[in-house]
Amino acid sequence: MSFSSFELLDHARPIVVFGKDGQVGKALQKCLKDLKIPAIFLGRSDCDLSSESSITEVLNRYQPQVIINAAAYTAVDKAEVVAERDVVFAINSKAPALMARYIANVSHGILVHYSTDYVFADTKQTAYLESDATGPVDQLCIYGWSKLAGEEAIEEAFNATHETGYDLVQGPENASGHISYQDKFSRYFILRTSWVYGEGGNFIRTMLRLAGERDQLKVVADQVGAPTSAQWLAEVGVQIAGSRVESGIYHAVPDGETSWHGLAVFVIETAASCGEGVEVKSENILPIPAIDYSVPAARPYNSRLSNQKIKKALSLMAFTGQYPHWRDQVEKYVKQVVEESLKS
């Protein structure tokens, strides 16, 4: 792999990863360690992202040149509790705003931030493009609204700095001897994704557990999206951070789509093919409409995200392998989980 922009890093200034104990955070730890890229990994006890002073203190202490933010308030149903609202917005919107204001003023600074399909409120039946309108906010759940506010705060911080901040980011001479301001600009990447699974609690692990306990399952069949591997998301985040691609929003999901019901059937059939602990037969995984599965936060029916933009960007980088399909990644993951459970 080559990391063109990483070569421009001021090695006195580190890469800082927030959210080290989450699914994507754990995958980032593995990915950066495998690539032997040094980084500082921070969890809740190192920096409370609901506290502005805690974030400022950490940014001043480490003075990072690259931030990868994999932390978020992800308990979507708990986020609906009115008393939680301030903390949800502090973590999902104010914290990324502070990170963005900081990185926007750093020469060659990079902010990678993960976001979500929940910023869209079923205004379309087909896959959303990065350029599609988000919201409307009054139809988003609190989690979706707070993540959208985080995206907007990042864009605002970078736009404000780049409109007024040429003096802060004077560029080096390019090959033709001209000053290229572009070359020293800080950049941000907002990676919207969906249906993440990795190390930690997630839908796939829940289905595997229930498949060993019950002989019938009812699973929502009218919400559609793409299950996305945390490990792959970490690799994309690291790859894009080290690339020359332009700032912006990118939809980071594999190819293909399915419903929660389709995913459950696939997961359980894959586990059964490994001969392990499956009580329920796939014909006893019953499809139900979302309306019959009552939860406090409304989930999108349409979680399809177009991945054409990121595919093009990755094709310019070291990602030479085939772009993944969700089925291949889920199959590998289920086999791994089954293997781990057999060992323990």
Ligand SMILES: NC(=O)c1ccc[n+]([C@@H]2O[C@H](COP(=O)([O-])OP(=O)(O)OC[C@H]3O[C@@H](n4cnc5c(N)ncnc54)[C@H](OP(=O)(O)O)[C@@H]3O)[C@@H](O)[C@H]2O)c1
């Ligand atoms: N999971 C999904 O299905 C999904 C779908 C679309 C987008 N995303 C986005 O992808 C990103 C990564 O998601 P994930 O699945 O890896 O989430 P996750 O497993 O829930 O991890 C989130 C991490 O954020 C940390 N965090 C929460 N509040 C914090 C605070 N006040 N201070 C410091 N750290 C705090 C948590 O710390 P603790 O470990 O201490 O709780 C946790 O480690 C997020 O931006 C999320 O919005 C996720």
